[in-house]
Amino acid sequence: MFRSRHLPTSFPPTNHITMSSPPAAKKQKHTNNTAGNSISRGPSHSQIIQRRQKAKDALSSLPADKKASVLERYHGSSTASHRLHTLRHDDKHEDTSNLSSYQLRNLQKRRSNPNTHRGIQRFAECKETKRLENAMEAMHAEEILHDYNSGLIEVETDMERTTQLTQEKLKQDMLEENVARNIYNLELQDYSPYIMRYDRSGRYSLLCGRKGHVAVIDQHTMGLSTEFHLGEVTRDACFLHNGTMMAVAQERNVFIYDENGAEVHRLDGHKRVFGMEFLPYHWLLATIGHAGFLQYQDTSTGEIVSQHRTKMGPCHTLRQNPHNAVLHLGHTNGTVTLWSPSSSEYLVKMLCHKGSAVTSLAIDRSGTYMATGGGDNKVRIWDLRMYKETHYYKTYGGPPVCMDISQTGILGVGHGCHANFWRGEGLKVKVDDMYMKHECSGSGPLESARFRPFEDVCGIGHAGGVSSIVIPGSGEPNLDSNEHFTNPYMDNKQRRETEVRSLLEKLRPDMIALDPDVIGSIEESNLIQKQQRLRDLAESADAKKAAEKEASKSKKQKKKMRGRNKISKKLARKQKNVIDEGTEKLKEAREQERVEKEREQKNRNDGDDHDNDAPAALRRFFNA
Amino acid sequence: MARNQIDDSDDEEIDEDEAFNSEDELKYGEYFVSKKKSKSTVKKIGHDSESDDDSGSDEEESEPDDDYSKDWADDSDEEDDGGQYMLDLLNNLDKQVPGKEEKKSDKAKTENYNGKIRLNHVPAAAVQMPESEFGAGVVSVPSAADNFGSNKLTLDSLMSGISDTQGFTQVQRTMRALSSGTGGSDVGTKKLETTQAPVARVVSERASRKVHYEATTEDMTQWKDIIHTQRDAETLDFRVNKGGAKASRVTKDGLIDKFEARTEFEEELAKALEVAGMEDEKAMEMREKQRLGLDDGFEDDGCVDDDLGSNRISIEEYKKRHGELAKMRALMFYEEQKRHRINKIKSKKYRKIQKRKREREKDAEDEGARLDDPSIDREKMEKEEMDRMKERMTLAHKNTSKWARRVLRRGAKMDPDERRALSLQIAKGDELRRKVMGEDSGDEQGSHDEDDSEEVLLKKAKDILSEKCDITEESLGKRKGLFELDFMKRGMEQQRARAKEEARRLLEELEANEAAMMPTDSDDDSDRETPTKKITKPKVASEEETTKVLPEGKLVASSLEFGKSDAFGVTLANNDDVAEITQNELEDIVDTTASSSNKRKKKNKKKKGRGDNEDDSNAVPVEEEENPWLAAAKDGSTSASKSKPPAAIKAKTSSVKIDINAAASLLVDVPAKKTQEKAVDSAAQMETPKRTDVGLASLSQAELVKCAFASPDDLEAEREFQEEKERMKERDDPTRQKKEEKTVSGWGSWAGAGAPPPRKPRQLPKHLSAPLKKIEQPAKRKDDGMGTVIINEKRLKKIAQFQMSEIPYPYRSRQEYEKAIAGNLGTEWNTISGTKDLTRPSVIVRAGKVIKPISKKAKAKRAPAKF
Known part of the structure; x- marks a missing residue:
């Protein structure tokens, strides 16, 4: 269940297949069981093979794009086939030197025995068939349910350019009214510069002025749902799991406010925070700030899950990889590091901008492409499967200070007072023409740019306030009601229920890894890993031993001295404790005698000489 | 053949020992005979010699019953002739003896001779025997050695006694029928065949096992089908009645459709309804339905009559209902308000609010009065002064009190009420302090504007x-x-x-x-x-x-x-x-x-x-x-x-x-x-x-x-990065330990400083020199050849807890295992039916229900299970 749970894959995933009616092939599956017995059901092996053949035939007859989508579903994730490849390699070059003789013998026996293989094969075949059928079915369901396509603007003649299209023109001539209303400009000079964030459903937007103005706008009603002034510097703000909670990084600490603007929590552990991200599947709020401490706090339990010292100074750039929930930090020395709560060191470090700081960062939905903007006025595109730069774009007029990649893969870059947009192919290969352009002339440099989920809208925060523009084709057209908190039309009851469900399905923070498929798999057999594993095992064994020792120490030691436990002695000891009148008298008498003796001695000494009165240093002269 | 051999060996032994030769036989034969064949008769003499031949093996041999019966039949046939019987017997003997003698060696001949001698020797005793034989033949279980003799003797002797008697024809006939019934037709051929030696025990046991196995296999094959289907089945569903669930569901429509007036009462009722015009109603309904079907939907204003009657109501009724509803609502609202007020009265908060309200009112009054009378003002000032003094003395409104400190220590876990109280207190303290400092320090909050011009x-x-x-x-x-x-x-x-x-x-x-x-x-x-x-x-x-x-x-x-x-x-x-x-x-x-x-x-x-x-x-x-x-x-x-x-x-x-x-x-x-x-x-x-x-x-x-x-320029940045990468590489290198071991300080330099360099080892010819040590290559890293990328290879214990260290049992390679667990099961990736299909348990039982034992009988097909 948990495998690659985090992943809405690159092609529009999963959505809306909930209400699908199973196709005919599916129904047939139930009826063709021949088991004559009352208690067994399901197809036999031979039937499975037949079905599988049938499914394969059906697959081969599909057009290429659909085939690809089915295969992706079949493999589980975009990286699964790649992973299988590496595993095959690993199997071939397996290092069995660290196996015990027993384990080795066992393995060899298994390998030589064809019967075990047959059993597994049957099981695997059965499963594969089911998966394949399900993938086909899901594809069909998606075909039916995803009836909207995201439309990009296209030119009719060679002389036209999509970049020529301005927002005014779009609003006047081309857009429907309900889309055109998303083009607006809020002039908020007093508390500028502003940043603008959206929640996961795209319904609420969060405006945050640097000088302490925070507001939430409901994008459906276009009304202000919350507004408050904090009276101190706010450096960043983000929504938590839904639009009802938000975290604001203020002068010293991070605060959490609810939908009414009431302060819910003050997070003391986060000092002077510059950037925040919320990981929705793990319910973690991650922050980084002046000290370069990356902290993860569980917003459901309130505990700080882990904190890492990046050792790379203050950090302003923090983004999450939506594919695997790994955090990407952009540092001032031009490197980007990848972090997870389970590792105190970075997972990957890449030098993205040599000799200049990383000013902005964005990762696409499939977790395949990363775009980084640096002080060298370049936007570099990276393939995260190989950690390799594929190409770059240049910006003219200021370094790219903000960046985002939309659900459909449109890359938005803000630099100076310009916002440039490249279409989805721009991530894969270098394209000559950008898709759209927008200029916030007169309202100062851009501060933030974020795409609104499920809408063709991009929200831009700048020194003159906030502006919202329409970028056609940037939003995912089909809603996924199965995904938590992504339904913008959710009512209160649904929201509450989703909250509970999402909490129940919360993933453990330790599960965040570079490859989400790693959960439930077998560890790699390479030498480095193996040696470390052995070391870890030894360490844990030692720790266990030490703990045991400690525990035994704290336990009351039994007296094992010989003879002490004889019954007569015991009785005698008991007798000793009995306070007897006679013995008491005797003791007193003895004591008195002793005192008298002492006094006598003293008197005698006094009578003899005065050496006792002399200072200690001189006493020896008296004695001599 | 086996028998011959055995005979030979026996004979040889006898020969060697000369323990019991012919002379001995002559001397002590009687004893032996009397001991062994105490029951032998004259008739048996011919057989006797033969039985002597077989003596070694005959002891164990259990002769089938058929042989006895055959002999019996022979005997009874021959019995009719009376005295002829003896002669026949003798003839047979003669015929048989030469046949044997041909096969046998000279020593066997001597034995036969012995037999003959005995024959000559014994007759008197044999003739005398019959009487004694009479009862014993019937009663005693014959020993193996003299089966023939005893059987024949008993029956024949019995029959012979009454052969000539006229009154016993009946008995004779029955006896004959009896004996002929048991006897076979091929008496002549089998009569004198020797019995087979039994097979070895191993063989016989194997045979019996085979038979048993076949029987059991046949028995088990009956289960084969059912077992196979069960084994192949993905799911075993032990829920009773799962197929019939649908059938047993009772619906209203179903009942109506099936209804038939059976009892008297029902019939009466049906009749009454008919009179009242139910049939007409039905007909109308049918017509209506037809019309709707033809017109394709609800074209009129949608107020179709259903079973519950018209959904149209008159305006009066509507008003009446509305009035009722409004009344109810008003009552409820009133009640709610009342409750609300009562609740409020109970609460502390309410009291507090009231108190504050009163104070505010009083303040306002005072303010009014102050304008009129300066003395009130002075009074107020005095009161405030008192307050200040109190504050100074007690310092109650600081966060240094015990309570405040305790609350503060709790930090983030602070109760909201407490927090509010604390902040209130501190605010109050601030206010008082400000008053002590002087009235007009509050309005310093002037903002300045930065004009750059x-x-x-x-x-x-x-x-x-x-x-x-x-x-x-x-x-x-x-x-x-x-x-x-x-x-x-x-x-x-x-x-x-x-x-x-x-x-x-x-x-x-x-x-x-x-x-x-x-x-x-x-x-x-x-x-x-x-x-x-x-x-x-x-x-x-x-x-x-x-x-x-x-x-x-x-x-x-x-x-x-x-x-x-x-x-x-x-x-x-x-x-x-x-x-x-x-x-x-x-x-x-x-x-x-x-x-x-x-x-x-x-x-x-x-x-x-x-x-x-x-x-x-x-x-x-x-x-x-x-x-x-x-x-x-x-x-x-x-x-x-x-x-x-x-x-x-x-x-x-x-x-x-x-x-x-x-x-x-x-x-x-x-x-x-x-x-x-x-x-x-x-x-x-x-x-x-x-x-x-x-x-x-x-x-x-x-x-x-x-x-x-x-920041550092391009080259410097890259150099720094490469240095870090090198450090990481060094740290994670599995061969590092060994390298360190090799370079123990002082190793190879025991002679101290200034010592001449150690002599080079003698170069041996290639075939004599030790094999070259394998140079350990540093393990391959993931970021090898990736330039400015470091991939941390440190094993993460927290992730390792979700992984297995070795390949689990039935699987043989990582790939195989991975394939088996691949794919997404959740509803996020599949249709709901798909998810159910993928996650269906292998055995489904209903809690508390007894699972019946498996039965051979294959039942009829059933409906698929509902999930």
Whole structure:
């Protein structure tokens, strides 16, 4: 269940297949069981093979794009086939030197025995068939349910350019009214510069002025749902799991406010925070700030899950990889590091901008492409499967200070007072023409740019306030009601229920890894890993031993001295404790005698000489 | 053959021993006979010899019953002839003996001879025997050796006794029938066959096992089908009645359709309904349905009659219902209000609110009364004074009380109520304290605006120059106590002088700017014209100086920045807090923008140090002080700037411009009120990176940006990165341990320093030399050949807990296992039915139900299970 749970894959995933009616092939599956017995059901092996053949035939007859989508579903994730490849390699070059003789013998026996293989094969075949059928079915369901396509603007003649299209023109001539209303400009000079964030459903937007103005706008009603002034510097703000909670990084600490603007929590552990991200599947709020401490706090339990010292100074750039929930930090020395709560060191470090700081960062939905903007006025595109730069774009007029990649893969870059947009192919290969352009002339440099989920809208925060523009084709057209908190039309009851469900399905923070498929798999057999594993095992064994020792120490030691436990002695000891009148008298008498003796001695000494009165240093002269 | 061999061996043994030869036989034969064949008869003599032959094996052999019966039949047949029987017997004997003798060796012949001798020898006894034989033959179980004889004897003898008797024909006939019934037709052929030797036990057991196995297999094959289907089945569903669930579901429609009037009562009712016109109703309904079907839907106003009747109501009824509803609502609302009020009355909060309300009212009243009567005012003042005293005495409204401390210690877990109470208390304390300090300290929250325009600056500077004395005097007059002390006065004086001086300088610079902008070059003019020339030194460093100190353009920018910060530090000496804040913020910026450039940091520190020095040396005469805004330029050179050509001013006007900012803030901040808002403002201003300062200095935009984000250049950055990568590699190298072991200190150098180098080992021919040691290659890393990427290979224990260390049992490779667990099962990726299919349990049972044992009988097909 948990495998690659985090992943809405690159092609529009999963959505809306909930209400699908199973196709005919599916129904047939139930009826063709021949088991004559009352208690067994399901197809036999031979039937499975037949079905599988049938499914394969059906697959081969599909057009290429659909085939690809089915295969992706079949493999589980975009990286699964790649992973299988590496595993095959690993199997071939397996290092069995660290196996015990027993384990080795066992393995060899298994390998030589064809019967075990047959059993597994049957099981695997059965499963594969089911998966394949399900993938086909899901594809069909998606075909039916995803009836909207995201439309990009296209030119009719060679002389036209999509970049020529301005927002005014779009609003006047081309857009429907309900889309055109998303083009607006809020002039908020007093508390500028502003940043603008959206929640996961795209319904609420969060405006945050640097000088302490925070507001939430409901994008459906276009009304202000919350507004408050904090009276101190706010450096960043983000929504938590839904639009009802938000975290604001203020002068010293991070605060959490609810939908009414009431302060819910003050997070003391986060000092002077510059950037925040919320990981929705793990319910973690991650922050980084002046000290370069990356902290993860569980917003459901309130505990700080882990904190890492990046050792790379203050950090302003923090983004999450939506594919695997790994955090990407952009540092001032031009490197980007990848972090997870389970590792105190970075997972990957890449030098993205040599000799200049990383000013902005964005990762696409499939977790395949990363775009980084640096002080060298370049936007570099990276393939995260190989950690390799594929190409770059240049910006003219200021370094790219903000960046985002939309659900459909449109890359938005803000630099100076310009916002440039490249279409989805721009991530894969270098394209000559950008898709759209927008200029916030007169309202100062851009501060933030974020795409609104499920809408063709991009929200831009700048020194003159906030502006919202329409970028056609940037939003995912089909809603996924199965995904938590992504339904913008959710009512209160649904929201509450989703909250509970999402909490129940919360993933453990330790599960965040570079490859989400790693959960439930077998560890790699390479030498480095193996040696470390052995070391870890030894360490844990030692720790266990030490703990045991400690525990035994704290336990009351039994007296094992010989003879002490004889019954007569015991009785005698008991007798000793009995306070007897006679013995008491005797003791007193003895004591008195002793005192008298002492006094006598003293008197005698006094009578003899005065050496006792002399200072200690001189006493020896008296004695001599 | 086996039998022959055995005989041979027996014979040989006898032969060798000569233990019992013919003579012995002659002597002791009778004993043997009497012992062995005490029951032998005359008839049996012929057989006797044969049985002697077989003696060795016959002991174990169990003869089948058939043989007996055959013999019996023979006997009975022969019995009819009476005396002929004996003769036949003898003939047979004769026939048989020669046949045997042919096969046998000479020794066997001697044996036969022995037999014959016995035959001759025994007759008397044999003839005498019958009587004794009579009963024994029937009763006793015959021993193996003399089966033949005993059987025949008994029956025959029985029969012979009554053969001639007339009255016994009946008996004879039955006996004959009896014997013929048991006897076979092939008596003649089988009669004299020897019995087979039994097979070995192993063989017989194997045979029996085979038989048993076959039987069991047949038995088991009956189960085969059912077992196979079960084994193949993905799911075993043990829920009873799962197929019939649908059938057993009773619905209203189903019942109506099936209904038939059966009982008397029902029939009566049906009849009554019919009379009432149910049939008509049905017909109408049918018609209606038909019409609807034809018209394709609900075309009329949608008020179709259903079973519940019309959904149309009259207006009166509607009004009535509405009225009822409204009444109910009103009642409910009333009730709710009542409850609400009652609840409120109960609560503490309510009380509190009430109390506060009362107080407020009273206050308002007092306020009114105060205007009329001053005594009330005095009273109020007194009361407040009392309050203050109490506060002072108890310090109740501070957060130092035990309760407050306890609450504070709990920190984040604080109860909201408690938190509120605490903040309330502190607020109250603040208020009281403020009152103690004086009534009117609250309205200091004036905001200042930063005007950068030169005119305003100019004006302000002039103001300061002209009016400051008055202001200060005024303020001095006001101040008392500590400020009247001499040194304080002196300090104030100095401060004022400094401020004046700075204002003057500013003025001068502004004028210089203007001069520079003018087309006429009037270096000397400017010298002449500036009224304050004799007092002030040229504030801007000479060009040589600048180049000396600031060899690069980017440093100019940085130093300018720092100059600004220093300006704050110096001029706001009497407002340390603000200065500190700005300083901190600046450091912030420096940290963030300049990254880890040590050079810069060092510089910064130096500046700070210098700034402090300046603070200390405030008493230095005004004439000798240099421009604090261009602090960087002053660095280390105090003498060089004595005679500076005014041209320098012109050359550096652009840089001076920036300082105006600082100067302006300086001037504005002279009142130095630390307000929260201002702090926010300035902080915010500092935080935003200044990206738009075009024309800030004589630098290009790109250069400036580079300065702002100054960091090691490309090559250096890459080199640093590679070093780190190397370190990581070294750390994770599994062969590291061994390498370290190899280089133990002192190893190979035991002879000490200066010892001759060790002799090289003798070169042996190749076939004699030891095999070369395998050089261990460092393990392959994932980031090998990736350039500027480090992939951490450290094993993560927290993730390893979700992984297996070795391949689990039935699987043989990682790939196989991975394939088995691949794929997504959740509803996020599959249809709901798909998910159910994928996650269906292998066995489904209903709790508490008994699972019946498996049965061979295959039942009829059933409906698929519902999930």
